[in-house]
Amino acid sequence: MKNVLRLTALALSCGAVFSASASSTLFTNVDIFNGTENKLYEDHYVLVENNLIKAISAKSIEAGDAVVINGEGKTLMPGLIEGHGHLLLNGGTLNDHENNRTIEELASRATVNANAVFQSGFTTWRDAGGLNTGLRKTIDSGMLEGPRLYTSGAFIGPTGSHADFSNLTTLNQHLNGPQTSMSRSNVSVNTDTVGEIKAAARQNFKQGNSQLKIMSSGGVASSFDPWQLNAMSAEEIGAAVEVADAYGSYVMSHAYSKKAILRNLDAGVKTIEHGFMFDGEINKKMKEKGAYITTNMTAFSPYLSQIEAINSNPASKRKAESATKAFKNYISNVNKYQPKWGFHTDCVGDVTSCIKQTDHTIYLAGKELGNFYTLKGMTSVNGEIVKLSGIMDPYPEAKLGVVAVGAYADLLVVDGNPLEDLSVIGANEKWFDAKEREPALDTIKVIMKDGKIYKNTL
Ligand SMILES: [Zn+2]
Structure with missing residues (x-):
């Protein structure tokens, strides 16, 4: 990359002046973490024109009447x-x-x-079920400041699965029982046949959602499913993949057990969610298939049992205990095989509890997997993952999660080096006992999304 930068600088010194307009921003005196390399490019210049990164250089950039932001030696990095x-x-x-x-x-x-979450530095958000496209429209219209949203629409999973929000006594909808509130709102749909899976999948894409979320194994924060449950057959998973494929998109699959993970990969699922039984065999298959894994590191927190969705539900509490034992090799296997790993919080709750959970998740990921691996998972790897949505991508013009020429200008300037200290983006060893904080972090000095400055306290 250094050579490329020198060439860029050379071109500039030969008189290539950018036609900077009022919608241009020039960052000066920044150290760049580009999302892909375990280093900082010190004392650089970054020119943003409209909504894209136009130039990156070690030498000064002639940028006409661009708004100039002096980074004061702080770190410029991709939005989270x-x-x-x-x-x-x-x-x-x-x-x-x-x-x-x-x-x-x-x-x-x-x-x-x-x-x-936007004020906390997240400029893109892959929503893993429940949310449809209304919020995205509101944010993209400029009425609300928030992240770019890649939504999954309704969770898709069978009766009794991790997608089943109904009560124990609610008669199955497919046996003349009532629709749940969550299914009426396309938050979660119980699908017990291949035909129902395809209908739910098509409904999600019809509403403009960018990928599908299936519940192919049991989980912890739900009442009726052992975490070891292999909830969906190969044929059923294949039905979701077939519809996603028709829309040029992909399936993300909640999968805990090894059997469920391998079944998903064989069926063409592109991202394994949670994937706690990850091992060498799974890694090999993931590589063959070009698949990713994203994991909520809170599963390895000493404070896990205090989470409300778990401690208020005796079934979940029991499951959490057995799951924690079964997942003991996850961290060493991820460190050994270094799969394409995406950061995820999986927070369910209000602002205060999710800020605490996110901060603690960043801390755990850094501690167990290293700061660079965590940061890559929060930027370039998750940027690759959201782009799997192909023709359903709501933001198809450019890359996300990297500081590179041609990428979307979704950028943060942070006070400190996140490769050395993740607390600059919020990492906190404490979880439930953490001090409450405002969503806006003092250490995040600049937030830019789509070339527009939303925060600048420099
Ligand atoms: Zn989830």
């Missing part, structure tokens, strides 16, 4: 990307969402959550 969040699931347990929360309450609180 959440790999697996749930903006609409801002209540407590899954049943709490079904029984006590109207879609109005969930949706209005999702706007608050979207704004809070």
